[in-house]
Amino acid sequence: MIESRHLTKRYGEKTAVDRLDFTVKPGGVAGFLGPNGAGKSTTMRLILGLDAPTGGTAHINGRRYAQYAAPLQEVGALLEAKSVHPGRSAFAHLMGLAYTHGIPRRRVEEVIELTGLQAVAQKRAGAFSLGMGQRLGIAAALLGDPATIILDEPVNGLDPEGVRWIRDLLTSLAAEGRTVFVSSHLMSEVAQVADHLIIIGRGRLLADTTVHDLIRQAGGDRVKVAGADPARLRELLAGPGVAITDRTGSEELEVTGLPAREIGSRAAAAGIALYELTPVPVSLEQAFMDLTSDAVEYHGSTPLARTAAGADDQAAKNGSTA
Ligand SMILES: Nc1ncnc2c1ncn2[C@@H]1O[C@H](COP(=O)(O)OP(=O)(O)O)[C@@H](O)[C@H]1O
Numbered sequence: 247m248i249e250s251r252h253l254t255k256r257y258g259e260k261t262a263v264d265r266l267d268f269t270v271k272p273g274g275v276a277g278f279l280g281p282n283g284a285g286k287s288t289t290m291r292l293i294l295g296l297d298a299p300t301g302g303t304a305h306i307n308g309r310r311y312a313q314y315a316a317p318l319q320e321v322g323a324l325l326e327a328k329s330v331h332p333g334r335s336a337f338a339h340l341m342g343l344a345y346t347h348g349i350p351r352r353r354v355e356e357v358i359e360l361t362g363l364q365a366v367a368q369k370r371a372g373a374f375s376l377g378m379g380q381r382l383g384i385a386a387a388l389l390g391d392p393a394t395i396i397l398d399e400p401v402n403g404l405d406p407e408g409v410r411w412i413r414d415l416l417t418s419l420a421a422e423g424r425t426v427f428v429s430s431h432l433m434s435e436v437a438q439v440a441d442h443l444i445i446i447g448r449g450r451l452l453a454d455t456t457v458h459d460l461i462r463q464a465g466g467d468r469v470k471v472a473g474a475d476p477a478r479l480r481e482l483l484a485g486p487g488v489a490i491t492d493r494t495g496s497e498e499l500e501v502t503g504l505p506a507r508e509i510g511s512r513a514a515a516a517g518i519a520l521y522e523l524t525p526v527p528v529s530l531e532q533a534f535m536d537l538t539s540d541a542v543e544y545h546g547s548t549p550l551a552r553t554a555a556g557a558d559d560q561a562a563k564n565g566s567t568a
């Protein structure tokens with residue numbers, strides 16, 4: 247269990263982490279989401295005691311990281327920055343870590359196998375590809391068989407096979423009852439593996455939710471409609487709270503604010519044949535962008551015209567802590 251209470255980190259004028267409250271429970275994967283610069287890495291560094299909070303607390307199973315005598319056996323972490331001596335082999339690197347915690351050679355061999363590093367275990371880590379480096383980082387994180395696993399953007403730079411491998415690994419670690427906390431700036435990466443989502447923007451908590459609730463909240467009520475008389479359909483469906491868009495020269499309408507059932511009934515009552523009546527799946531990515539761009543509304547510019555990443559750049563320029 248990871249508990250963040252009013253966690254705050256300021257760097258001079260900049261508030262990187264702003265009174266963050268959240269709890270990550272064991273037995274599931276929690277996705278930690280936010281655009282670049284949102285404060286994800288800083289939060290993880292605070293949890294791992296690599297940086298001191300300006301205020302608030304971060305506890306892992308009831309204690310601060312620094313209070314653990316053998317932290318590798320409590321918490322396994324992979325942060326963005328790689329910290330492997332380039333001249334050392336993967337095996338030597340892991341053995342070095344193992345020695346500091348009385349972890350047997352057998353466990354080193356186990357994590358090498360678990361992460362698919364057998365073929366390159368004796369090679370210099372400095373020559374590793376990004377994907378191999380990530381696997382080595384994860385091997386190190388799992389070395390102490392920890393109950394809590396914290397990974398910062400683990401799929402960055404991985405090929406599709408590597409992405410799937412991490413996804414399966416995280417799922418099985420959670421199924422073993424561990425606490426798994428994984429960050430990403432891409433909703434698509436996280437939504438497939440996490441049930442719990444903690445979304446931040448400019449250091450602040452924007453949502454503590456589940457994939458299911460986020461989809462529901464995002465209002466999955468867009469419906470694609472094609473029919474014999476699009477102009478007449480338009481009239482039939484128009485009303486308060488209903489938005490209709492059409493593509494010129496097409497018989498297709500996109501309707502927001504009316505359930506498919508109601509659209510079908512109205513068309514039938516008017517004797518208009520429908521060729522298509524398809525609810526459009528909600529884009530989680532869009533829901534995420536909407537959430538994170540809202541965080542910069544304070545600046546008085548139109549959030550719609552800006553991407554989440556662009557908004558963050560703007561926030562950085564303004565140097566605001568709103
Ligand atoms: N050591 C530091 N000194 C000053 N500012 C920092 C430092 N670390 C992070 N920041 C700033 O804090 C904010 C959050 O950064 P970070 O935690 O790396 O975000 P994320 O991981 O979500 O991309 C950014 O604006 C970043 O520039």
Ligand SMILES: [Mg+2]
Binds near residue numbers: 286287326
């Ligand atoms: Mg980061």
